[in-house]
Amino acid sequence: MGRADELRFQAGERVRMSTVESPALSSEEASTFLLREARLLDELRLDEWLALFAPDSLYWVPIAEPDDGGPARNTSLIRDGDVRRQERVFRLLSTPLPSQTPPSRTLHLISNVAVEPTEQRRVRVHSN
Numbered sequence: 001m002g003r004a005d006e007l008r009f010q011a012g013e014r015v016r017m018s019t020v021e022s023p024a025l026s027s028e029e030a031s032t033f034l035l036r037e038a039r040l041l042d043e044l045r046l047d048e049w050l051a052l053f054a055p056d057s058l059y060w061v062p063i064a065e066p067d068d069g070g071p072a073r074n075t076s077l078i079r080d081g082d083v084r085r086q087e088r089v090f091r092l093l094s095t096p097l098p099s100q101t102p103p104s105r106t107l108h109l110i111s112n113v114a115v116e117p118t119e120q121r122r123v124r125v126h127s128n
Contacts (some may be wrong), residue, residue, distance in 0.1 A: 030125040031113045038108035046089040055082045 040049040053059065060071045061078040071079050078090060092100070109128065116124045 005051065024125045025115050025125070027113045027115050030115050030123075030127075031110065034110045034113065034125070034127055035108075038110065042108075044092075044104065046093060050085060050089055053082070057082070059085055 037049065040046070040052070046050070059078060059080040060076060062071075063075045063077055067069060067074065076107060091097070112128045114126045117128065118124050
C-alpha cells in the first residue's frame with residue numbers, strides 16, 4: 001500500500017479539498033488518493049471508503065462555492081460526521097432504496113490537482 005492509500009481526510013474539509021497528514025506530498029500522490037476514493041465509491045466498496053476518513057473528520061459537500069464561514073455558515077448537500085457517514089453506508093448496503101433503483105450514475109472529474117503546505121506537517125489538496 002502506497003503513501004497515497006494511507007492518507008485520511010481531516011475535520012472540516014470539503015470533498016475535493018482535504019487536509020492530509022504528510023511531511024511532503026506530491027501532486028501525483030494526491031491525484032492517486034482522489035482517484036482511489038472515486039474508484040471505491042464507483043465499486044460500492046463503501047467500508048473501504050469509510051476507512052479513508054479520520055473519526056473526527058467532516059464530509060462536506062456545499063451547494064455553492066462556500067464563503068469563509070465553513071460548513072456551519074453554508075448550505076450543504078452533505079454535511080456528515082463519522083456517525084452519519086456510517087449510517088449512510090449501512091443504509092446503502094443493507095436496505096433496498098427506491099431512490100437507488102436503478103443505482104445512481106456518477107461522473108468524477110479530477111483535474112488541476114494542487115498541493116499546498118499548511119501548518120503541523122499537513123497539506124491542503126485542491127482539485128476541480
